[in-house]
Amino acid sequence: MKRVRVAIHKLEKLIVMNSDKKISAHYHHGNLLTAIQAGLERQGIKPENASVEDLGPVDEFHIGGRAASIHFLDQLKISPSQTILDIGCGLGGSARFAAKTYGARIAGIDLTPEYVEVGQQLCDWVGLSDSIKLRQGSALSLPFEDASFDGAFMMHVGMNIEDKHTLISEVSRVLKSGAKFGIYDIMKGNDEELVYPVPWATTSETSWVAEPKDYRMALEANGFVVAEDNNRHDFAMEFFKKMKAESEAAGGPPPLGLHVLMQHSTAEKIPNMVANLAAGRISPIEIIAIKDP
Template identity: 45%
Template sequence: MSEASEVAEHYSSRSLLDRIEAALAKAGAKRPLDLETLALFDEFHIGGRQATEHLLKRLDISAGNRVLDLGCGLGGPARYVSKVSTARVTGLDLTEDFVTAGNALTGQALMVDLVDLRQGSILDMPFDDDQFDVAYMIHVGMNIADKAALAAEVARVLKPGSLFGIYDVMAVDEPELTFPVPWASGPEQNALSAPQVYRDALTGAGFRVLSETDRTEFARAFFARLSDQQSRAASPPVLGLHLVMGPDTATKIRNMVAALHGHQIAPVEMIARVGF
């Protein structure tokens, strides 16, 4: 089985849209869907919406920009980026179930004129050269072993001088993970890399790394708040990441948090500019 197939198998869920629709109905969500409601499950990364906001402030996105969301998932960040900037956002994700459900949610949020999610590989993108003004990826590189090929393909579709934002879980030393984790059911889907691997891939593709920020303390505080909220709740939430991650959500998050506290992994944000 190919690396792409292994990753798609990890994330695929044929009943994803039905599960989301049922949960939205149970929660009494009204149409058009509110992005704050969707953020309870469509911001599938450490820190959720707060982390997206932090990255967005560093990308200088403005109205009229064409923005590329790499590994867009359900499209939560793409919809948020478009809402606050009025930029047009194109998302690309390997997992068809995510794209199908994400486009349905975009329609129910009345945002189809600004956000378009497509199925495909970010190592072989169906876009022309120099097409986008900004690109970002959020918790994606952990599934892509060839960081050099990834960086080169992003450089190809970005206009010279454009910014590329990365917010990924990265390796500290040589982590020995306990699986499953949110991005991998087992070692065959795991492609964690150290920040230096990202830096080398970016510079090799013609990027200049402008900043690198370790977000470990932010992540630890986020999970502490989440744990406190869960301990106070009378029952599990109707809307939450379990809709995306499945019945072993608690195990995946517990293993990831253990690796975070064990200094094996760190969420890292990088901003790079292509072309000069």
């Protein structure tokens, strides 16, 4: 029986590693730093003179961008004395916003090596390298000691993670008692199948969109109490409506935006995202939880 258990464990580990590679490959750009620099220069901005605000349109890869970050992160009551974990940090846009706005120290982790490398360079450009450290790694095996963070957040991350229980168990492990944990994820609204591709997945193979109740169950099973639960569906629909109107008025997308990350697939992924939202298949949901003392 022991050999069987070991074999099963190895198989499960291989499946997770294979999924991680596919997810990382989905987000890989290949020339991202140069593309961002070109977008800044089209606006007359040199990289060394760029601000957190200048980078906002491209480095916050979630519905609502900076406006969503403000609404979400303000609820965590982050203070300058805290060290905060950004899970699935991507390019570190939300980490930079949090460090600049709240004065906290931020550690970020993401699966995609290019995002981490480029993100740290962007921190250098805006003078926040001392406050933010990004590293490559998995949210299912966080490379941090127990109770080492005063708070944590993740934005549009859980859709790429099947095992929500292990994810939240790891977050609980590295948080101090009484710490706040914020989730801003795209979650299921009904039982209809999603239309793909979407920004986080080309097919359903690496997409694990779950219901809010699944998150709540995983949170409660790992010592969290849910304090807030906000459905941001209407905000999302208005965001995409405004984005489309601005693009049409300008005769095309701005120099920097999510299209820089998604490249040629943007024209298919964004309409599919909007269609899924409009049909009620998905909604961006905020959950604010507190680790029980």
